[in-house]
Amino acid sequence: MNRDPVLSVSGLSVTYDVDPPVEAVRDVSLTVGQGEVLGLAGESGCGKSTLAYAVQRLLRPPAEITGGQVVLHAVDGAAGGDVDLTTLSPAEMDRLRWDQVAMVFQGAMNSLNPVLTIGAQLADVFTRHRPAMGRAERTATCGALLEMVGVGADRLRSYPHELSGGMRQRVMIAMALALRPRLLIMDEPTTALDVLVQREILQEISRLREELGFSVVFITHDLPLLLEISDRIAVMRAGRVVEVGTASEIYHAARHEYTKRLLGSFPSLTGDRGDFVRKGAAV
Numbered sequence: 505m506n507r508d509p510v511l512s513v514s515g516l517s518v519t520y521d522v523d524p525p526v527e528a529v530r531d532v533s534l535t536v537g538q539g540e541v542l543g544l545a546g547e548s549g550c551g552k553s554t555l556a557y558a559v560q561r562l563l564r565p566p567a568e569i570t571g572g573q574v575v576l577h578a579v580d581g582a583a584g585g586d587v588d589l590t591t592l593s594p595a596e597m598d599r600l601r602w603d604q605v606a607m608v609f610q611g612a613m614n615s616l617n618p619v620l621t622i623g624a625q626l627a628d629v630f631t632r633h634r635p636a637m638g639r640a641e642r643t644a645t646c647g648a649l650l651e652m653v654g655v656g657a658d659r660l661r662s663y664p665h666e667l668s669g670g671m672r673q674r675v676m677i678a679m680a681l682a683l684r685p686r687l688l689i690m691d692e693p694t695t696a697l698d699v700l701v702q703r704e705i706l707q708e709i710s711r712l713r714e715e716l717g718f719s720v721v722f723i724t725h726d727l728p729l730l731l732e733i734s735d736r737i738a739v740m741r742a743g744r745v746v747e748v749g750t751a752s753e754i755y756h757a758a759r760h761e762y763t764k765r766l767l768g769s770f771p772s773l774t775g776d777r778g779d780f781v782r783k784g785a786a787v
């Protein structure tokens with residue numbers, strides 16, 4: 505399936521300037537299509553998170569982008585055109601983050617402020633990014649967001665400790681989707697949750713993506729999970745993308761030795777080969 509690109513990463517490299525330097529991301533090129541779920545797989549330490557943080561320009565020293573571009577494409581040739589995120593000033597990037605590209609990371613649910621209600625924290629996104637929005641509309645929008653992720657508007661006045669981990673992670677997803685970003689980057693968003701809650705949240709993300717049409721970069725070391733939820737999968741190893749293919753290509757016809765080894769390391773994938781690839785996924 506051909507989709508218009510939302511994001512194109514080309515030749516991106518990131519080094520941690522320590523002694524000796526760590527080249528965490530090496531010459532990575534990837535595109536994410538509109539409405540696509542791109543899975544990013546690879547074992548711990550291969551550079552997945554560094555790549556995600558680089559795209560969002562959230563890296564801090566000693567990390568440094570040493571080359572490449574991260575282009576966010578314009579919607580249908582809209583004013584302003586394509587933007588290379590690596591060239592934006594911090595203030596320009598602040599405006600764009602959340603608004604166009606949002607991120608949910610593994611520990612996100614623990615980053616909610618314990619002394620503020622869920623409603624106040626959601627409202628803060630609008631106060632900062634949509635200052636013209638009136639109070640009543642803000643409250644209504646925050647309530648609708650909580651409904652959308654299955655938490656319920658009656659939780660607006662709850663404090664984080666009154667919600668389960670799964671619910672708090674849903675709140676973080678609501679926050680990430682608040683401004684209707686075009687791209688959602690999720691770095692192990694459900695890893696800390698039990699399997700049932702994880703599954704419910706993944707179904708919710710799939711449903712929301714269909715409803716709202718955003719694209720997703722989904723990062724995890726859990727390849728079976730990626731095979732189920734992704735349209736395409738990029739496999740990373742030691743900072744490089746070694747293979748990109750549709751979920752079906754990766755599952756049935758992996759070309760790279762490392763991908764085959766990675767597939768082989770999940771016993772559930774090497775027994776009777778079930779129907780792992782998501783129904784309706786691009787082949």
Ligand SMILES: Nc1ncnc2c1ncn2[C@@H]1O[C@H](COP(=O)(O)OP(=O)(O)OP(=O)(O)O)[C@@H](O)[C@H]1O
Nearest residue numbers: 520522526528547548549550551552553554555725
């Ligand atoms: N602050 C840092 N200073 C030096 N090296 C770092 C730093 N942060 C990460 N690295 C190194 O960069 C490489 C990539 O790390 P990264 O966290 O991006 O990998 P990952 O694939 O996301 O791993 P995980 O799944 O465990 O989070 C690793 O070799 C790691 O040790």
